[in-house]
Amino acid sequence: MTISSKEHQLNEEIRDKELRVIDVDGTQLGIISAEEALKIAFEKDLDLVKIAPQATPPVCRIMDYGKFLFEQQKREKEARKNQKVIEIKEIRMSSTIDTHDFDTKVNQAIKFLKGGDKLKVSVRFRKRTVAHPQFGEELLVKFKEAVSEVGIVDKPSKMEGRSLVMFVAPKAGK
Numbered sequence: 371m372t373i374s375s376k377e378h379q380l381n382e383e384i385r386d387k388e389l390r391v392i393d394v395d396g397t398q399l400g401i402i403s404a405e406e407a408l409k410i411a412f413e414k415d416l417d418l419v420k421i422a423p424q425a426t427p428p429v430c431r432i433m434d435y436g437k438f439l440f441e442q443q444k445r446e447k448e449a450r451k452n453q454k455v456i457e458i459k460e461i462r463m464s465s466t467i468d469t470h471d472f473d474t475k476v477n478q479a480i481k482f483l484k485g486g487d488k489l490k491v492s493v494r495f496r497k498r499t500v501a502h503p504q505f506g507e508e509l510l511v512k513f514k515e516a517v518s519e520v521g522i523v524d525k526p527s528k529m530e531g532r533s534l535v536m537f538v539a540p541k542a543g544k
Contacts, residue, residue, distance in 0.1 A: 379420040380435060381408060384428075391418075392431045401427055458537075460490045463513075465505045472509075476516040479538070483521040489538040496532070506534040514538070 384404055391399040391407045394416065399407075411418040411432045419438070422429035459482045461475050479489055491513055493506035510527045517538060525537040 378435075379423070381411070381418050384408075384418060384420050384430065386420075386428050388427045389420075389430045390425070390427050392421075392429065394432050407432075454486060456486060456488055458488045458490055460492065463491070463493050463509065465493055465495055465499045465502070465509060467509065472512075476513065479513070479517050480520050483517060483538065483540045486540055488524065488540070489517075489521065491536045491538060492530075493534040494532065495534070500532055503529065503534060510534060510536050 386404055388401050389404055389407050390401050391410070393399055394414065399410070407430060408418050414432060416432050417435040418430050419433055419435055420428055420430050461479050461482075463472070463475055467475070479491070482489055491510065493509055495503070495506065499505070507527060514523055514536070519541075521538040521540055523536060524539040527534050527536040529535075
């Protein structure tokens with residue numbers, strides 16, 4: 371029984387006449403015919419796997435392919451476990467936000483930044499408040515000062531439609 375794979379050719383899938391063969395322990399068996407290499411692999415109850423198809427002649431290795439795939443998946447899983455995914459969290463405010471509500475938003479932002487996430491802080495302008503963007507600018511300056519201990523401005527504020535948007539990233543040491 372053969373395990374088919376898109377990345378490697380196995381056993382009977384190898385159509386080349388001559389192959390450079392590497393044994394299980396890493397020793398080179400030299401350049402031999404595909405039939406002979408396949409016979410050696412089957413005698414050892416292992417698979418013949420083409421690992422370098424672009425070489426001349428192609429390089430094949432005698433190995434337990436199932437065990438090889440298992441270990442490769444295990445390494446990939448370990449690598450995924452160790453990487454940190456940075457999310458972009460959004461904090462929305464209006465230009466007429468009250469003091470207590472502002473403090474609550476700042477505390478939430480500090481919690482996100484300490485968790486290692488980036489922030490998108492947006493000030494929405496509704497109805498006629500869009501005529502006074504300076505209130506939003508003042509609010510974002512106040513917000514920037516409030517989170518300055520744990521975060522730094524990644525992208526300064528700019529208008530996007532009816533919102534004023536600023537990006538804040540966590541400080542490196544936090």
